Amino acid sequence: MRYCIVSTDTGEVLDDAQGYGYKTAQKAYAAFAYKNRDKSKDKEHLARKRHIEQWMEQNKSFVKLMDSYAFEIAKGTMAPNDKFDAKFVRKLLREESLETDFTVGELLKVWRGR
Template sequence: MTDTLFKAKPYTGQQGDTRWRVVDMTTGEILDDAQGYGYKTAPKADAAFGYKQKHKNLKKANRAQKRLRAAISQWEDQHREFAHDLTADIFFASKDGSFSRHEIDQDIEAAFTTYVNQLPATDRPNFSAADYRKYR
C-alpha cells in the first residue's frame, strides 16, 4: 500500500503456515485479518484492505451527493420561474446547435450567479454555481 500508517504483517496460522494481516503501525491494532483466517500473501492483504476502504469512502461521497441533489431540487422548487426560464434557454441553445456544451455550462453558471446575487442574503443557496450546473 502507499499509505505508511498501515502495513501487512506476517503471523503463523493455525496449521503452521504463514498468513498476513493488515496492522495499524502507530497503535498495533489489527485492521483486517480476513475474519481470522489471514491472507496468503502481503499483496493480497493490501489489496483487500484497500478495496474495503474504497467502498467506505464512496458511500460517504454518494451520501453527500444525494444531500446536495436534494438541496438543489428543493431550491429549484422554491425558485420555479428561474429554473423554468433556464431550462428553456438550455433547450433552445442545444436545439440551435451553435453552442458547445462548454459554452452552455458557462451560461448556466453565469445565469445562476446573476440570479443568486439579486436575492436577499437569507434566501441564497449554500451550494455553488458549479454544483448547480452539475447536479440540477
C-alpha cells in the same frame, strides 16, 4: 487472465469479485476503492443534493428558464459560441438576482440528473 487485489503486507486476497476476478486491473482498483470509500461522505452528498433539489422546487421559474435556454442552445438558435455551462448559468443567476449557498457546478449536476 483475471485480476484481484492482494495485500502486499500479508499476501491476503482483499477483493477478487467473489472468486471471479476482474477483467482489467483498472476495474479491480476502482471496485476496491468503491467498496472501501468513506460512507459518511455519501450522507453529506445526499443531503447536499436534497438541499439543491429543494431550492430548485422553490425556484421553478428559474429551472424552466434553464430548460428553455439549454434547449435553444442545443437546437442552435442562439449565438454559435453560446454554451450551456456553469458560466452561462452563473450569468442567469445574476440576471434573475438569485443567490445560492452552493456552487453553480453542483446545481448543474443535480439539474442534469433529474
